[in-house]
Amino acid sequence: MPKCKINGQEVEVEAGTTIIEAFKKLDSEIAHYCYHPGLSVAGVCRLCMVEIEGNPRLQIACNTVVQDGMVINNNSEKVKETVKWGLDFHLINHPLDCPICDQAGECELQIQYMKFGQYDPEMAEPKVKKNKVVDLGSKIVLDSERCILCSRCVRFTEEVSKTNELGIFNRGDRSEIGTFDGKPLENDYAVNTVDICPVGALTSKDFRFRQRVWYLKNKETVCPGCSTGCNVKSYYNEEGLFRVKPRQNDEVNGYWMCDKGRDTYKFVNKENRLLEPKVGQSGQWDSQEVDGVMSVMSTKIDDAVKSAGSDKVALVLTGQYTSEEYASMLSYFVGHLKSKNVYHWVNNPESFDEFDGLLLRGDRNPNTKGLLNGLDQHGITAPWSDLETKLNAGDIEVLLVAGPEDPSVFPTLTEKVSLFSKAKNLFWMSAAKTEAADSATTKTWQIPLKTYAEKEGTFVNHKGIEQKIQPMVNIVDCAQTLSEVASALSGQKVDHLGSLVKDRKTNHFINHHGGGL
Amino acid sequence: MAFSQETIEFIKKECQRYETRRSAILPCLYRAQKEDPNNQVTPEAVAEMATLMELPEVQINEVLHFYTMYNKKPVGKLHVQVCTNISCSMNGGREMAEHLCKEFNVNYEEVSSDGRYTISRVECLGSCDTAPMMQVNDKYHENLTKEEAVKLLKDM
Numbered sequence: 289m290p291k292c293k294i295n296g297q298e299v300e301v302e303a304g305t306t307i308i309e310a311f312k313k314l315d316s317e318i319a320h321y322c323y324h325p326g327l328s329v330a331g332v333c334r335l336c337m338v339e340i341e342g343n344p345r346l347q348i349a350c351n352t353v354v355q356d357g358m359v360i361n362n363n364s365e366k367v368k369e370t371v372k373w374g375l376d377f378h379l380i381n382h383p384l385d386c387p388i389c390d391q392a393g394e395c396e397l398q399i400q401y402m403k404f405g406q407y408d409p410e411m412a413e414p415k416v417k418k419n420k421v422v423d424l425g426s427k428i429v430l431d432s433e434r435c436i437l438c439s440r441c442v443r444f445t446e447e448v449s450k451t452n453e454l455g456i457f458n459r460g461d462r463s464e465i466g467t468f469d470g471k472p473l474e475n476d477y478a479v480n481t482v483d484i485c486p487v488g489a490l491t492s493k494d495f496r497f498r499q500r501v502w503y504l505k506n507k508e509t510v511c512p513g514c515s516t517g518c519n520v521k522s523y524y525n526e527e528g529l530f531r532v533k534p535r536q537n538d539e540v541n542g543y544w545m546c547d548k549g550r551d552t553y554k555f556v557n558k559e560n561r562l563l564e565p566k567v568g569q570s571g572q573w574d575s576q577e578v579d580g581v582m583s584v585m586s587t588k589i590d591d592a593v594k595s596a597g598s599d600k601v602a603l604v605l606t607g608q609y610t611s612e613e614y615a616s617m618l619s620y621f622v623g624h625l626k627s628k629n630v631y632h633w634v635n636n637p638e639s640f641d642e643f644d645g646l647l648l649r650g651d652r653n654p655n656t657k658g659l660l661n662g663l664d665q666h667g668i669t670a671p672w673s674d675l676e677t678k679l680n681a682g683d684i685e686v687l688l689v690a691g692p693e694d695p696s697v698f699p700t701l702t703e704k705v706s707l708f709s710k711a712k713n714l715f716w717m718s719a720a721k722t723e724a725a726d727s728a729t730t731k732t733w734q735i736p737l738k739t740y741a742e743k744e745g746t747f748v749n750h751k752g753i754e755q756k757i758q759p760m761v762n763i764v765d766c767a768q769t770l771s772e773v774a775s776a777l778s779g780q781k782v783d784h785l786g787s788l789v790k791d792r793k794t795n796h797f798i799n800h801h802g803g804g805l
Numbered sequence: 806m807a808f809s810q811e812t813i814e815f816i817k818k819e820c821q822r823y824e825t826r827r828s829a830i831l832p833c834l835y836r837a838q839k840e841d842p843n844n845q846v847t848p849e850a851v852a853e854m855a856t857l858m859e860l861p862e863v864q865i866n867e868v869l870h871f872y873t874m875y876n877k878k879p880v881g882k883l884h885v886q887v888c889t890n891i892s893c894s895m896n897g898g899r900e901m902a903e904h905l906c907k908e909f910n911v912n913y914e915e916v917s918s919d920g921r922y923t924i925s926r927v928e929c930l931g932s933c934d935t936a937p938m939m940q941v942n943d944k945y946h947e948n949l950t951k952e953e954a955v956k957l958l959k960d961m
C-alpha cells in the first residue's frame with residue numbers, strides 16, 4: 289500500500305486511491321466542485337489543485353493517483369494563488385445574486401470565496417446573460433447563470449439514475465445545462481441533482497423560497513418511506529419539517545435517496561395531522577381528552593374480556609412503527625390480555641415485493657421487518673383472513689388499529705375502515721387526519737399518534753439492519769406513542785398521562801425526548 | 806423525415822468503426838445534415854440517430870450543439886460563411902459580410918426569401934494569407950472584394 293505525506297501528515301492508502309480521497313481520509317480540507325465520491329471523475333473545475341514535490345506544475349487531486357513516497361501539499365502560496373484565480377474564473381459570468389438565491393448559506397462558491405477569494409474581481413467585461421428560470425419539470429428549476437458547469441448533475445443522470453436527461457449544450461461561456469428538445473428531468477431520483485449541485489443552479493421546487501437554510505436545524509434520522517431505510521437528515525424549525533436530504537451509508541443507500549422519500553416530511557406537519565382525540569362515527573365527531581379516551585379504551589377492553597374472553601379483542605398493526613412500540617404493544621396483548629389476536633395489515637399487497645433496482649421498495653413501511661420479528665417472538669401467526677372472518681361474523685367487541693402514519697401509502701384505506709367498522713368499538717390510532725377514518729360507521733375513538741420525527745426508536749430495514757430514529761420536533765402535544773398507549777392500558781400511569789399532556793412544554797424550540805415520559 | 810436506407814446503413818457501419826459508439830456521433834451528424842433538405846439537423850433526426858446508435862438523445866445533442874458546423878436551423882442552398890476574424894477583418898471581411906446581407910436582402914443566419922442564401926460570420930478558417938475570404942458550402946473563395954463575392958454567389 290502506497291504511503292504519502294499530505295501537508296506534513298503521513299498517510300497510507302489503498303493502491304489506486306486518488307489524492308483527493310487521501311485528503312478525505314485524513315479529514316483534511318481541499319477545495320473542489322466537480323469531484324463527488326458517488327460519481328466518476330470529471331476533473332473540470334480545476335479547484336482541487338495540489339503541489340507535489342518534484343513536480344513543477346500543480347496537479348488536480350481528484351484525477352491523480354497517490355504514488356508511494358509522494359509529498360503533497362495544498363497550503364503553499366502557489367496553491368492558494370492558483371485556487372484563488374481559478375475561483376475568479378468561475379465567477380466571471382456568475383450573477384452573484386446570493387440575496388435571492390436559495391443555495392445561499394450552503395453554497396460552495398460562497399464557502400470557497402470566503403476561504404480563498406476576498407479579492408476585488410478584475411474582470412471588466414459585461415457578464416454573459418443566460419436563462420435564469422428554466423423549468424426542468426415538476427420538481428426542479430435551473431438557473432443557468434449560476435451554473436459553474438461542474439457536470440455533477442449530468443454524470444448523475446448518466447451514471448446513477450441512468451436516465452440520461454441532462455447534458456451540456458453549446459460551448460465556452462455560452463455553455464448551458466439542458467435537456468434534449470425540452471424534455472423534462474423527470475425520474476424518481478431527480479432531486480439528488482439539487483443536493484449535489486454545489487451552487488444555486490438547480491433548486492427544488494418544493495423547497496425554493498420557503499426558508500433560509502440558516503434558520504433551519506437538522507437532525508440525522510432514517511427515511512420512513514420504504515423498507516430500504518435510507519439514512520437522511522431532516523431540516524426543521526419551530527413550524528415543522530421543511531426538507532429531507534440523504535446522508536451517506538454505504539450499506540444502505542450510498543449517497544442517494546429517492547424523490548418519494550423527500551416527501552416524508554409532509555405528513556409530519558400540522559396541516560396533515562390528527563390534532564386531538566375525538567369520538568364519534570360517520571362524520572359526526574366530538575373532541576376528547578387523551579386520558580379520558582385511554583380510560584374508555586381500557587374499560588372497554590376489560591369489559592369485553594370479562595364478559596366474553598380475550599378473543600373478542602383484536603389488534604391490527606402496520607409496519608409504520610418502531611420496534612420498541614411493537615414490543616410494548618405485543619407484550620400488553622400477549623402477556624397482559626393473554627390474546628394472540630394480532631394482525632399484520634399489509635397496506636399494498638400487490639406492489640409489496642417490488643423493487644426499482646436502485647433504492648425504492650414496494651414495501652412502503654419503514655419497519656415491516658421489526659413488526660414481523662415481534663410477531664415471531666410471540667408466536668403470532670394468525671392470517672389476515674381470520675380477522676376478516678371474525679369481523680364479518682360480528683365477533684369483535686373491541687378493535688385497536690395502529691393505522692397509517694403516512695396515509696398516502698395506504699391505497700385501500702377507506703375499504704379497510706369500513707371493514708374495521710364491523711367491530712362494535714373501534715380505537716383508531718394514527719398520526720394522520722384522514723377522511724377515511726372520519727367515515728368509520730361504528731362507534732370510534734381516534735387517538736393521535738406521534739410521527740417518526742417526534743419519537744425515538746428503532747427501524748429494521750429489509751436487510752435486517754437496525755437503525756435509530758430520534759425526536760426533533762413536537763408538533764402535536766397530545767400525540768402518543770404506541771408504547772405510551774400500551775403502558776396506559778396496562779393500568780399504569782393513566783392519571784399521569786393526563787397531567788403530563790397538560791404540563792408538557794409547548795415551546796416547540798425545545799427538543800423533548802419523546803417516548804420517555 | 807426519416808433517414809434513407811443508405812444513411813441508416815452508414816450510421817450502423819460507423820457505430821462498428823470505433824471503440825465506443827459515442828465516437829461515431831460526428832460522422833453520423835454530418836450525414837444527417839447532408840441528407841436534410843434544409844441542410845440542418847432537426848430534433849427528429851437526433852431522435853432517430855439515438856435509436857439507431859443506441860445512445861441517449863442528450864449525448865448526441867451535446868455534440869450537435871458544441872460545433873457550429875452543424876446547423877440547428879434551416880440554411881439556404883448556399884451557406885455563405887464569411888470569416889470576420891482578425892486578418893480578414895483588417896482586409897474588409899466585416900464590410901463584405903454586411904454587403905452580402907444587403908445585396909441578398911437577408912439577415913445573418915436567416916434564409917433569403919428565394920431559399921438560396923444564408924450568410925454567417927465565422928471565426929478564422931485558417932486562410933488568413935488570402936484574406937478576406939468566405940466559405941460557400943464546402944469550398945473556399947479567397948482574396949475577395951465585395952463585388953467579386955456578390956458576382957461569385959449570383960453565378961453559382
Ligand code: SF4
Pocket residue numbers: 434435436437438439440441442465481484485486487489490
Ligand atoms: S447545474 Fe449545478 S451540478 Fe449541474 S453542472 Fe451546473 S453547477 Fe454543476
Ligand code: SF4
Pocket residue numbers: 511512513514515516517518541545546547548549550647648649
Ligand atoms: S428508497 Fe425508501 S427509504 Fe430510501 S428515500 Fe426512498 S422511500 Fe425513503
Ligand code: FES
Pocket residue numbers: 319320321322323330331332333334335336348349350351
Ligand atoms: S475536483 Fe478536481 S478538478 Fe474539480
Ligand code: FES
Pocket residue numbers: 888889890891892893894928929930931932933936938
Ligand atoms: S482571419 Fe480569416 S481566415 Fe484567418
